[in-house]
Amino acid sequence: MVRAAVQVGPRKIEIQEFPRPQIGPDDGLLRLEANGLCGSDVEFYKGHLRQGMPAFVPGHEPMGIVEEVGENAAKRWGVQPGDRVALEVVIPCRSCFECLTGSYQACRNRVGGHGVTPVDVAPSLWGGFAEHMYLAPGAVMHKIDNTLPVEVAAMYNSMGAGVRWALHYGQVRLGETVLVLGAGLRGIAAVIAARAAGAGTVIVTGLEADAHKLALAREFGADHTLVVDGDAAEDVVERVREITDGRGVDATLELTPMAAGPVTDALLSTKHGGRVVLAGIKGDREIPLRTDLIINRALTVQGAFGVDAKAMAEAIALIESRRFPLERMHTHTFGLDDTAHAIEVLAGEVPGESAVHVSVHPNL
Numbered sequence: 001m002v003r004a005a006v007q008v009g010p011r012k013i014e015i016q017e018f019p020r021p022q023i024g025p026d027d028g029l030l031r032l033e034a035n036g037l038c039g040s041d042v043e044f045y046k047g048h049l050r051q052g053m054p055a056f057v058p059g060h061e062p063m064g065i066v067e068e069v070g071e072n073a074a075k076r077w078g079v080q081p082g083d084r085v086a087l088e089v090v091i092p093c094r095s096c097f098e099c100l101t102g103s104y105q106a107c108r109n110r111v112g113g114h115g116v117t118p119v120d121v122a123p124s125l126w127g128g129f130a131e132h133m134y135l136a137p138g139a140v141m142h143k144i145d146n147t148l149p150v151e152v153a154a155m156y157n158s159m160g161a162g163v164r165w166a167l168h169y170g171q172v173r174l175g176e177t178v179l180v181l182g183a184g185l186r187g188i189a190a191v192i193a194a195r196a197a198g199a200g201t202v203i204v205t206g207l208e209a210d211a212h213k214l215a216l217a218r219e220f221g222a223d224h225t226l227v228v229d230g231d232a233a234e235d236v237v238e239r240v241r242e243i244t245d246g247r248g249v250d251a252t253l254e255l256t257p258m259a260a261g262p263v264t265d266a267l268l269s270t271k272h273g274g275r276v277v278l279a280g281i282k283g284d285r286e287i288p289l290r291t292d293l294i295i296n297r298a299l300t301v302q303g304a305f306g307v308d309a310k311a312m313a314e315a316i317a318l319i320e321s322r323r324f325p326l327e328r329m330h331t332h333t334f335g336l337d338d339t340a341h342a343i344e345v346l347a348g349e350v351p352g353e354s355a356v357h358v359s360v361h362p363n364l
Contacts, residue, residue: 003362004130005339006119008055010047013340021123021134028069028077028135030085032362034154035115035128036061039184039257040281042347045340048258048283053118058339059128059360060089060115061157063144067132077141086156086316087128088140089113089306104140105308111136129339131362142312145320151330154359155189156316157307159326161279162189163318164311167197169277169302170251174198177244179269180222181205181236181262182255182280183213185329185357188220190253192324193315195221203243205236205262212354216329236262240269247271256280260287267293267301279304330357335364 001017008014023029043049044058063086066079074080091114092099092107099107111117114133117126125134135141144153165186166172178194180187183206194202203224204217214225224243226234240249248271256262257280266276267290276299294301307315319326332355334342339360344350346358 002125002130002132003336004057004125004127005336005360006055007044007058011045011340013045015337018119018124020132021125023068023070025070025072026137028073029067030062030087030133030135031065031067032062032128032130032133033064033084034150034359034361035059035063036154036157037342037346037358037360038158038186041343043257043281043283045343045347049281050116054120056116056118057125057127057130058115059130060113061154062087062114062128062133063154063156064133066135069135073135073137076137077139079141079143084144084146084153085141086144086153086312087114088142088309088312089115090140091136091138092140094138105306111138129336129360129362131336140309142309142316144316148319149327150361151333151357151359152319152326155326155329155357156312156319158185158357159189159192159315159319160307160312161186162191162193163315164307165253165255165277165279165304166190166193166251168311169304170253170275172197172199172251175200176250177201177203179203179205179240179249179252179266180217180255181253181266182257183210183217183225184255186279187253187255188213188217188329188356190255191217191220191222192318196318196323201243203240203249208232209348213356216356219328220324236265237268244271248274251275251277253277254280258283258285260285263287264290264293267297267299270297270299273298275299276301277304278302330359331355332358333364334358334360336360336362
């Protein structure tokens with residue numbers, strides 16, 4: 001039997017047991033080392049996303065050791081038992097039009113995904129908050145260096161988001177000015193990616209409660225950090241104009257969860273002809289959008305969905321380069337029994353705890 005943390009409702013996670021999956025020639029079994037947490041885990045936990053969803057094993061950033069793999073699957077994935085791999089969320093069919101033309105994240109035949117598929121879909125173990133996880137034939141995986149510290153290796157998804165949002169969507173280039181709205185883990189990852197690409201000036205915003213995150217952002221290369229609430233609140237648009245001599249930034253990444261104001265700040269802070277990337281989940285709230293700003297400033301606005309294989313591979317290469325002291329971002333490690341507490345720590349709901357990167361280690 002395999003132990004797993006199952007979300008059965010908003011703020012309700014139970015430890016349950018499921019039969020260990022039987023592996024055939026086309027699939028496999030992963031022994032979980034760690035699963036990183038992100039803001040969407042918090043919103044799932046609170047019930048802000050996918051309300052009424054049947055019980056499921058959360059955890060969409062699973063990383064671990066291949067324990068069993070079928071002969072066909074080993075050839076398809078290029079892995080053997082003992083390899084450490086990182087998993088993408090989407091499990092595509094690999095044969096539909098979208099998959100064959102490179103848009104596998106839009107696959108209409110996908111089985112579901114890691115950390116989002118209900119437990120009533122056999123064999124139930126689809127998420128990373130479990131001792132073992134089923135590897136479906138369509139799973140998209142990436143090898144990752146076995147010698148990296150577990151906590152650092154588990155940052156692959158957040159670093160992938162930084163790479164994709166800043167470099168692929170934001171198209172940040174050498175010498176450009178970048179504004180990152182939101183100082184969470186992915187905001188800091190975007191700072192790292194922008195610096196790796198040679199960005200000239202990086203500006204990051206955060207709340208008073210994010211002082212520790214803003215300090216990390218400066219450590220990883222942010223030139224300016226702005227506090228946007230409290231007595232010392234700074235006007236983001238005005239400060240950006242000051243820093244850029246009235247020109248505006250080349251690219252803005254809007255990464256704040258559940259907040260409306262930063263969307264307008266992003267449009268107003270970006271130069272004429274600049275790029276705006278929207279990645280902050282708003283829980284399906286209606287957000288006022290001043291379309292005249294987009295039109296009159298000739299802005300390119302890009303929605304950001306997850307992390308794809310290209311960004312994942314580049315992020316893993318950046319992690320394996322050991323160029324940046326990524327271990328500085330890891331703040332909390334929890335076992336499977338403390339999954340709910342881990343999410344609450346990341347959400348900032350536990351007094352005295354200042355989280356940046358939090359991971360659950362099911363076999364701890």
